[in-house]
Amino acid sequence: MNDHSGESGDSTDGECSGPAEYFESALGLDLRTMIHTIEREARAVSSGDRSGAVDLAQEVWVNLLAKLESGGLPEQVEHPRAWLRTLVRNLAIDGYRKAHTRKRGELPDVPFDDMPPGWEPESKLDGPESLAVQADMSERLRASIAALPTDVRDVVNLILEGRLHREISEILGIPVGTSKTRLRTAAKLLRDDLAPGTH
């Protein structure tokens, strides 16, 4: 079994120059470690759905390549594996959100009858407009998180930074179980925050 815990810059012999070398250099992780980190996190957030986890991991790599195309990764990634986990978690959130929106049956503003044959509703979740919507939602979420009790908020922020519970346990000096409990509490408080009649 290879060691996938180390952060080394070693490359496998015979690799093509290109994305793999760029990511290894930018993140200071060898490709196998990156793949391992992404795959494991994708499995973790997919709740046993292996096929969904594979799709999610693939989406993460597509996202990384898109970053490469648009100028590269952030100049310095302090905690590369946590950063990769954050990517996985953010894309998982995006996937959940789109599934919810579809379930809700979002419809276009214009009646279908006015549309030409073959027309399909355009996704409202992609493109510049949706970026503004996303920024607005992120801002609201930040405000809601800021209103959480400090001990709960600290756990949430570390989770959003891609940390694992055992890392949070070390950083905050709390048991792993407490970290999990506080995360559950955060979920409940954030949901309650939206419940009708709470404001």
Next chain:
Amino acid sequence: MTEQSPHPTESELRYRDYLEAVTSLFDTLADQDEDDDEPLSEDELDEAEARVRTLFAQHRGTQRAVVGESVAVLTIWQEAQAWLDQQELESVRSPDTIAAPTYDATAPQLTELGYAAQLEIDGDVDTTVGGDGDTAEITVRLTAVGDCPARLLVQITSSDGVLRSAPVNQFGRAHVKAVPLPAADRSLRVDIRRLSA
């Protein structure tokens, strides 16, 4: 924090979806037992790596590239005139196209770029174009022998100076279409060039 309305706006509904997604993720991560997670097996990692490398290869194929130095220059079909005059000898006829015999060539420089030195060139001549000559679709076939064959471009110039080109795909094939074959001189110059990002 905004006041809840009995008739939430679209924006409000979207935020609710978003928050539900975030809190669902929190629940999932809170229920997760990291220590019990089985590490990926080497086979699973190999499969995942193969998927990633395929994605990288596809990405390379979509990158913009600069046409670089020439790797090999071949002149083919000097004999094309005579050959076309005797189509029935070696060609396979279809109503409007003639499949030319495979032209085998060697370009030792290709070995430094991840390909075998031997290459094959096929042509399907379209005789329905009319005017002063025919056109052909030329297929150049290379054999990748390394893990990372270089990106190549095949440029074909007809005797009247018309240039056609096509990249070598992941299967080592380049299909160059609508190459003119003027009746006066059907020879073609095949130039294989390296592409660099």
